[in-house]
Structure formats: structure tokens, C-alpha cells
Amino acid sequence: MYLGFRNKDLVVLEEEYKKVSDKFVLATDDGSYGEKGFAIDFLKKDLKSQNIDGVYACGPLPMLKAVQKLCKEEKVPCQISLEERMGCGIGACLGCAVKVAAGEETVYTHVCKAGPVFDANVVEI
Numbered sequence: 001m002y003l004g005f006r007n008k009d010l011v012v013l014e015e016e017y018k019k020v021s022d023k024f025v026l027a028t029d030d031g032s033y034g035e036k037g038f039a040i041d042f043l044k045k046d047l048k049s050q051n052i053d054g055v056y057a058c059g060p061l062p063m064l065k066a067v068q069k070l071c072k073e074e075k076v077p078c079q080i081s082l083e084e085r086m087g088c089g090i091g092a093c094l095g096c097a098v099k100v101a102a103g104e105e106t107v108y109t110h111v112c113k114a115g116p117v118f119d120a121n122v123v124e125i
């Protein structure tokens, strides 16, 4: 479990995550609590040195893009949970459309119906 927060005041559910984690890393951007830096920096280091079978990520889009890129580079299976604004939630408004690879083509699908979790190798974010 790699958790990242801007600072100590924004840390939530630390004990709950620790209870369900074999390995636990908490990082704050400013170093006010836990490790200093971004959680992905610690994941990156461990992906290179430890046997990690897969990654599941949720959070802000820039972080998801970075995790997606990292996992592709390291050839580690990765699933990401997208948090799109959802107008209808039933596939009608197209407000949550994302591009995904479908064979040789790229098509749009809906986060609300097909997601929110996608294989990082097929979704374009």
C-alpha cells in the first residue's frame, strides 16, 4: 500500500490501510508526515527491487498517468480507477467518455458503465 498526501493534515485512514497491508508506505509531498515525496517514487523504487505482481491505483489523474506510464515501462499489470465527472451515470450523456484500445482501433467507452476500473494498458488518459 502506497499512500500519498499533500501534508500531514490531509492524512486519512492510516490505521485502516495499515491493517490490510503487508507493506505500507505513507508519503507526504512536504515531508510533514511519513516519507517525504510522492508515493509513486516509493512504488517506482520497489517495482525495480521487489517482486510485485500487479498494481491497483486510484487518485488524481496526473498520478494515475504516472502510475500507468511506470507500470507499462516495468511491464507490471496495472488497473486504474478513473474518477470522471458523471452527469447521468447510465451511459446517456457521454460526459464520462474515455478512449480505450480495442484491437487495432481506439474507441470511446463510458467510465460510468464500463468502469470505473480499467486495465492501464488499454485506457488512454
Ligand code: FES
Residues within 6 Å of the ligand: 085, 086, 087, 088, 089, 090, 091, 092, 093, 094, 095, 096, 097, 110, 111, 112, 113
Ligand atoms: S455519466 Fe453520463 S454517460 Fe457516463
